[in-house]
Amino acid sequence: MGTQLRVTQVDPRDRDALRAWYVPSRAAFLEAAPTEEDLRERGRELADHRLSAVHDTVAGEDRVVATLRTFDSELTVPGSGPVSVDAVSTATVLPTHRRRGLLTRLLTADLDRARHAGHAFAALVAAEAPIYGRFGFGAATRATSLVVDNSRVRFRPDAPAATGSLEFVPAGRTAELAAVHDRTRRHRPGGLLRDEVWWEAAGRRGEGRWLGPRGHVVLHRDEHGVADGYVAYDVTDDAVGRVPGGTAHVRDLAATGPAAYRSLWEFLTSIDLVRTTRAGNRPVDELLPHLLQDPRAVQTGPVDDLLWLRALDVPGALAARRYLGCGTLVLKVVDPLGLADATVRLHVAAQRCGADGWVCAEVTTTDAEPDVVLPVGELSSLLLGGTSAVALHAAGRLDCTASAAFALATLVVTPEQPWCPTWF
């Protein structure tokens, strides 16, 4: 390895610079090189993103050997809708340059920048679980896969009725899908903004990144004709002789209410020649099994982490969300990067309950003795309600009494599991 390492910011609209920037990611992510068409598309998609590159001089030539991409987004936190987040992606290092601190150099610089820019959180989807704890991230949402045996699907008589209507829409007609997604992502903690550029790209590449050549998009409308759900799915056909063996692969399914949700699943599980419905990246508390006479028609698993969160401003992160429990705890948060160390008093008063049950917290910095001492990654994994403080305590990751862990668990609990349906 050469010694003349330098960091630059790459303009995604500069085609040559973008081509060079994708060299490490091709090797690191085991991907094919982007075509000229891919580069043209990505230049448009990434126009507002921050692309960092580490350059080295190799055999007398300047080469990009490491990359990081970040962009401003919005994340839904419990009880209070979306807050700004620094979304981190495309952390790649050329295999000849790995384990020499290049990721550390790019990521710590970006987290510092994001904190000064006023983000209370950074978020990412981790390629491997051991990478990001050292940078103060904690797994905050989980996701699972479903395999449905369509022949066993019978809806319970008390399940919400399938009202409204369904229609096939071209994959490129995304305006109504975007509106449905936007309503759903604001409702559940872990939801991430999909902006216009995301939907334009999904639409353009309907037969590509989002959906394969056998893909379809089906929209659900309520009785007033308003779009309130959709499913995007691919199909594969494993017929044996004349015995049908089709599988529908759900790529994306969103519904703003139970009628649309039931209609979409009823549709999916009753397509002629399709025997199995598979869905990846679904919430761990998926509604479907509860609607069925035989819940085991739906096989669930495995469960994996998806969104990793990192508080950059501890008082800001705790105050951004709302709470269902009440009580007072002093938390001492320790940050391995020294960005967000803080001791705070988290006070949630019962009398401040809003009509919907969610309560704003008073968060103040303090010198008081802490009830709980915890690393920032552990705090971050608790903030969306998807991790149990009792389990973290039992695992030795919170320094506190069992009763303080229980109090923290009941403060941060959420009625729904957080879920992030959007990869980035």
Ligand SMILES: CC(=O)SCCNC(=O)CCNC(=O)[C@H](O)C(C)(C)COP(=O)(O)OP(=O)(O)OC[C@H]1O[C@@H](n2cnc3c(N)ncnc32)[C@H](O)[C@@H]1OP(=O)(O)O
């Ligand atoms: C948000 C995203 O983009 S997720 C995608 C992450 N990228 C990939 O998985 C692609 C393939 N891997 C790579 O490109 C690289 O190996 C990276 C980006 C994961 C790591 O880059 P490196 O420059 O090697 O990391 P760096 O040298 O800064 O390592 C910092 C520390 O993390 C550890 N580390 C880095 N990667 C891993 C890993 N995959 N598993 C376990 N530990 C790791 C290092 O050992 C080092 O530990 P130390 O401080 O105790 O010595």
